[in-house]
Amino acid sequence: MNHAIETLDLVKRYGARRALDGLSLAVPRFAVLGLIGPNGAGKTTWMMSVAGFLHLSSGSVNLLGGGPFDPAVHGGRITILPQDSELPLESRPLELLTHYGRLQGLARPEAARSATAMLNEVHLGDRLNAPIRSLSHGMRKRVMIAQCFIGYPEVVLLDEPLSGLDPREVAHMRSFLTRRRGRQTLVISSHNLHDIEVMCDHVAFIEKGRTVRIATLEEVVGKASTLVYQVTAEPADHDALATAVPEAALAFDAAASALLCRYDPALTTPEAINRRLLPALLAQCGVTTVTRGASLETEYLKNL
């Protein structure tokens, strides 16, 4: 079983409108996949369909090789951070997460241990027994994230996990989620492409209820095959640059004021290219930064 989630031709209709219009997406096991798309593209609908919240008009879902979501088969193995869903306001984080853990089949001490560890992880160790009603929006969000990881589920679906968190917590959560790579399958929906770039190893572009592209982040941004030179002005003599690195393809992005150099990593190395291209480039303009790979934003906008 290579894929944790396989969805094929999913269609979800709301009257005449199709929120999902034949969306097919396969999420490799232990991947951290970023779902990217504009508002209304179908990211949340896809997640809610996978988690069994929505009844699909047509299409098939296969979760962990066990068919569509069934609590008897998938309970405790798949969790979700749903969007716009409140936690019970009178509950306390520790008792609530322990309760969730017990519903997933954990014994009470194990559930309590897991809940405490997760709440400490999201920096709520000092608010374990405070009513959720008394927590701030960001703190509630952190409880919501913590509940996803109770009992170490195999698949975690996170819908906008970092929205509403303060910068310190965003950085911490990014690091926490990045550490899940290769241990759990995560699907993260976010409009913040920088977050996706940092946390994910796969990305899927979704547009109008369909998958536009799914690939590894490496393939999309070309980290192993692209160098980006941020320049102060457009180089006047392109031929001189092309002569310096004949094995690479050069293109200038005027909007980003950057020179993109694509190469075949089997034939050359970034160091060899830099050695020859940089002097030629510096003769024509200033270079502020050199980075490996294009930005996800650039690639995303190109795919639209």
Added chain:
Amino acid sequence: MNGVRQMWRVACYEWFDALRSRRALVVLLLYMAAAVCNMHWSINLLHKLENELATVLQLPQSEQTGVVSTALWKSKPFQRIMKQMAQNDLVLQDITGKHPVELIYAWFAFFYTPLLVVLVSGNRIAEDLGSGTVRYMIFRISRISWTLGKFLGQTLMIGLALILSGLGAYAVAKYRLSGSGTPDLCVNVLQWSVRAWIFSIPYLGLAMGLSHLTRSASKATVMGIIAITVCFVLSLLLRHFTTETGWRAYLPYLNMLMPEDHKMYLWRNALAPLVTGTAYLLTLGFCYLLTGYAFFRKRDV
């Protein structure tokens, strides 16, 4: 983990959570206060009637409320008059043997329990659907375990409210009515709490079944109030229009779908009618609840 265990865990948490909910707690305490006040006012009324009776009969007025009433209530001629007045001899035979305090409390509990149910439990499911709280549950357990767990939790909550109201009513009777402080009477009053609790189950099923249909807590409460009113009125109409022949002879069968129709079983002493009534009321409760659940099972959350 099996569904029954999950359901039980949801029920326990629901009960615990409902107790913490300020609204439910306030309604519960108000209900208890109403039972206490009802007993207090009924005893005042009894005292006034006894005094008037003593004045008419030119007897010395009793210092202790209830002495005359109890004697009257237990007298054979009075019971014969009551039996002639009542249509259901069996029920009357059973209730004339009861202490007036029991009957005052039983009347209160049977009459107001449906309202208590709607106010405490009528919106619990709609509330969770509206706020999205249900989404944290149904990827962990099945929808049916969730529904039944919520139902069971609320059943326990109503049970607690009735027990507390019974104890409150007994406490008032103990201090206000002579000869009412016996432990037997306390046990008997609590028995009526249990009977009213059984009577609450179909209403709980009805209110929580309806609660599956909407995401608005206030709408669910209004729907519940309308539903119990319709049930009550419909039951009266069906009884009124029943005849022995023609199509109207079938109306009692329709009336069997109304909880009111089975209330009389709970007024009886014998075990057989009590068991029959309990079976009918439990079945009705689950039927109402599962009808609402059938809609929820197919809906998006």
